[in-house]
Amino acid sequence: MHTSSKSRHGTVRALSGVLLALALALTGCSGGGSDDTDSGGGKAAGVAPDEAGRSDGKQAGGGRGADSRAGKKQPVKPTDTHVIRTAELTVRVKDVPAALERARTAAEDAGGIVGNESTSRDDAGRERSRVVLRVPQDEYEDVLTALEGTGKLIDRDAKAQDVTDQVVDVESRVASQRASVARVRELMDKATKLSDVVSLEGELSTRQADLESLLAQQASLKDRTSMATITLSLTEHAVASDAGDDDPTFMDALSGGWDVFVTALRWVGVALAAVLPFAVVFALLVLVWLRRRPQGGQGDDGAP
Incomplete structure (x- = not known):
C-alpha cells in the first residue's frame, strides 16, 4: 500500500513537473511572440489610421508636387547660334564648261542660287571660270563635297564667323527704335x-x-546667316605639264638645236648691223690717213 501510494505520488509529481515545464515553455513562447508583435506590428498599429493617411498623403502629395513641378519646368533652350559661312575653292578640271555646269546643278539642287560668273x-x-554660289546653311557641307569632286582640288579656304551677339544687338535696337518712333x-x-x-x-x-538703317542691317545678317557663300574657281589642266612627262626624241633634240643655231645667227646679224656704221667710218678714216701720209723714202732722196 505505502509503496503503491508513493509510486502514485511520484508519478503525479513527475507529471506535474512535466506540465509545469510545458506551461513555462508555452508562456515563454507566447511572451516572445507578443514582444515581437509589439516591437514590429505594435508600432505600426500605434499609428492612427488618419495619421497614417495624412503621412502617406503628405509623402504622396510631395511626390506628386515634385513630379508636377518637374513637368511644368521647361528646359532652358540654348540661344540660337548665327554663323556666317564662306568658302573659296580652286579646282583643276579637264573641261571647264562641263565642270561649271555641274557646279550650277549642285547649287540649284540644294536650293541655292548662282551669283556672279x-x-x-x-x-x-x-x-x-569663277562663279559665286549661294546655298542654304544645311546643304553647305554637301555642296562643298560635290564641288571638290569635279576635279583635282588645288586650294580650299573655309571660314565661319559667329555673329550671334551682333544679331541679338540689332534685334534689340530695332525693337527700341520702333517704340521710339511710336512715341x-x-x-x-x-x-x-x-x-x-x-x-x-x-x-x-x-x-x-x-x-x-537697322532693318537693313538685320536683313543683311539674316541673309548671310541663312545662306552660305561659296566662290569656285575652275582652271584647265596645263598642256605643257602633260607633255613634259614624255622623254625627248632625236627629232626634238635636232629641232631644239636648229632653233638655237638660228637664234645665234640672228643675234650675230644684229651685232654686225650695229657695228657696221662704225666700221665704215673707221675704214674711211684709215684710207684718208694712208693717202695723206708722206712718202718717207722720197723725201730723203730729194735732199741736196
Whole structure:
C-alpha cells in the first residue's frame, strides 16, 4: 500500500513537473511572440489610421508636387547660334564648261542660287571660270563635297564667323527704335502748336531713318546667316605639264638645236648691223690717213 501510494505520488509529481515545464515553455513562447508583435506590428498599429493617411498623403502629395513641378519646368533652350559661312575653292578640271555646269546643278539642287560668273583665257590658252554660289546653311557641307569632286582640288579656304551677339544687338535696337518712333507719333497726334508739329516731324524723320538703317542691317545678317557663300574657281589642266612627262626624241633634240643655231645667227646679224656704221667710218678714216701720209723714202732722196 505505502509503496503503491508513493509510486502514485511520484508519478503525479513527475507529471506535474512535466506540465509545469510545458506551461513555462508555452508562456515563454507566447511572451516572445507578443514582444515581437509589439516591437514590429505594435508600432505600426500605434499609428492612427488618419495619421497614417495624412503621412502617406503628405509623402504622396510631395511626390506628386515634385513630379508636377518637374513637368511644368521647361528646359532652358540654348540661344540660337548665327554663323556666317564662306568658302573659296580652286579646282583643276579637264573641261571647264562641263565642270561649271555641274557646279550650277549642285547649287540649284540644294536650293541655292548662282551669283556672279566670269570666264577668261590665259596666255597659254587655258580657260578659267569663277562663279559665286549661294546655298542654304544645311546643304553647305554637301555642296562643298560635290564641288571638290569635279576635279583635282588645288586650294580650299573655309571660314565661319559667329555673329550671334551682333544679331541679338540689332534685334534689340530695332525693337527700341520702333517704340521710339511710336512715341513720337503719339506726341504728334497730341500736339496743337505748329512749332511743336514741325519739330516732331523732324524728329520722326530722323528716327525713321535710323530704324530703316537697322532693318537693313538685320536683313543683311539674316541673309548671310541663312545662306552660305561659296566662290569656285575652275582652271584647265596645263598642256605643257602633260607633255613634259614624255622623254625627248632625236627629232626634238635636232629641232631644239636648229632653233638655237638660228637664234645665234640672228643675234650675230644684229651685232654686225650695229657695228657696221662704225666700221665704215673707221675704214674711211684709215684710207684718208694712208693717202695723206708722206712718202718717207722720197723725201730723203730729194735732199741736196
